[in-house]
Amino acid sequence: MLRIFSVLSDYQGVGWYRSIVPGVALANRGHSVRLEPGLPKQLPPGTDVLVGGRLCLPGPSLNFQRHCRAGDVFTVLELDDDLWSLDPSNRRAVDFYTPDLLDNARRCVEMADLVTTTTPVLAERLSAWNRNVVVLPNCVPGWLLHLERTVTDNGRITIGWAGGASHARDWGEINKPLRRVLLHPANRDRAELHMIGGPDWTDRIRTPRTTVRHTGWFEWVVDYYLALDFDIGLAPLRETAFNWAKSDVKLLEYSALGIPAIVSDTGPYRATGRHLAAFRASTPRQWEELLRELLDAEDGRRAFGAHAREWAISRTIENNVQLWESAYSAR
Template identity: 25%
Template sequence: MLVDRVRPTEDIYFLVSVAPVLRNQGMYVKEIDTRRNWCPWWRSAELPSLFEGANVLICRSLPRAWLHWLFQHKAIIGRIIYLIDDNIEAASNDTTLPIAYRRRMRRVAKLQPSMIALADEVVTPSQQLAETLRLKHAHVSVLPPPLLAPLPPLLHFKEPPNETRPWQVGFHGTRSHVADLAQIAPAIIQLHDQREDVMFEVMLGEHTPEALKLLHRCVTPAPLPWKAFHEYQRQRRIHIGLAPLLPTAFNRGKSYIKFLDIAAMGGVGIFSNRYPYDEIIEHGVDGLLADDDPADWLHCMQVLLDDPEATLAMARAAAKKAAAIGHHQHALSFWLARSTAISHSPSTGS
């Protein structure tokens, strides 16, 4: 895999979920950091034999030097697969997204036509994003996100919400979802003011909407680096997770990974009533679907807080579904089907 430091995408879809199993089965899996080794010609004696007949996985973007090298040596490579988990073009033009994020996406968008042209296959976790990419490439496949974190016992549900031990409501999206959160902020504020048995965590730090920063029972820790968040996710327990998603072109390409994230923290999710969530959530069984009106989000949170036993049942159902749809075997089978079964290290590799 040519690593471009696009964690967590690289980890979720290959490096953590699948690569260790492939290695245990005797396959040769190598990571090359293309930012640290930005000029492939510095390793010109080694690389041709290393890449000959190999499957090469690239994710989101690459330095231009690597793109040029791969085009020059494509004839010797077994297969090139391009993994992309966002609608980059839509992100670069979405005025609801932070300016710095849009600028990064514009840089990637300029390279993406070359990435797509280079690839034998394009892989994405979202069916709708796949449909968009099929306008640009003849061979696009869907790999749903695997579940990385273990599912916890739901012991934090043993007490109903109360002022001593308030139930935890969490938003753990990235900065690209600030506008989505701002849309439902009135619901959070109203619920906060209505009852003392609930506490909120919004992991956006300084990027948290100002109105939420003022709430007495709303903590706003700074976003964590991916590996630190992955560990935090294993320890943190929430009762309710919020996953708003406005109807933008960028959001239409999203996968259902937030369903897995919320289940991994032991919570019941409230999700926007649109793709991808309306295809996997059974409303009232393993989560709740809410319309864009903040009043609907307020109602959903109240429903979960007012009926702890039903909420626990939903948490159990969500965990069961997350275990099924996020099982690593799905991703393993996907990559095995694309493997040339290189079972030993090339003599020049290490």
């Protein structure tokens, strides 16, 4: 049995997928797992493994590095984004991750006994600072595949997107083709856009003849899952170094709920070759054509959604928790 202390970066996306979901699965396998929002000066007696997520602030970083030097526990630095390749348009992140904070994060990577991350691309970049890097892919809890997707009873086909402020320019990839599709006479009364997250960019699509709605973020991830009432899911990504290191978690969420998806032909979606659970688009025309095709094919949407859900079985935490066990046991 491993005794694991995991530092939560938050309770939403990063904290959920990189700490809470694997932590619960490890606990269900008999390990002792403690999830805390901060790193105390003294760890609980008998701790075997210390997992630090996105450590960069001076206090937690120095505390983590102290354990690295002392060798009193097996130290794991968990990182799911390439913080050194942030897109300039993501001003909130660029302003937060100052050169000093990035240096703190880099030193934690260098000093950790093990670095865990989400994709081979990010693992290769981090391996320049630490030779012991392991890919632990983002996974969903198995119960999500059995969650009945919410259906909005308004008679419309819901085209949906979910994401945060860092996707401003990604969203720009589909503004025009999406607006053209929604404005088409055949779609004005049968299709709508539902955007979850924010900021609210529905003004980029809204016209007197389009139906759009926005839902803000949720405090609890389960409430977010329940809000995904999409009939067609969108996952646009621009061609950037930051996006190439990202994971396919958005597609994974859609697939687990049986939502057919259109994704950009870049980053994690191109890296896997011909993806078994998504339609890929690389031009505005392709986005428009695929949207029209899925809007016109109710049976096709249902069949492809079921196919995507089958793929998502391979990415449940229950089918992958042994990867975390193996990584954390490699002391």
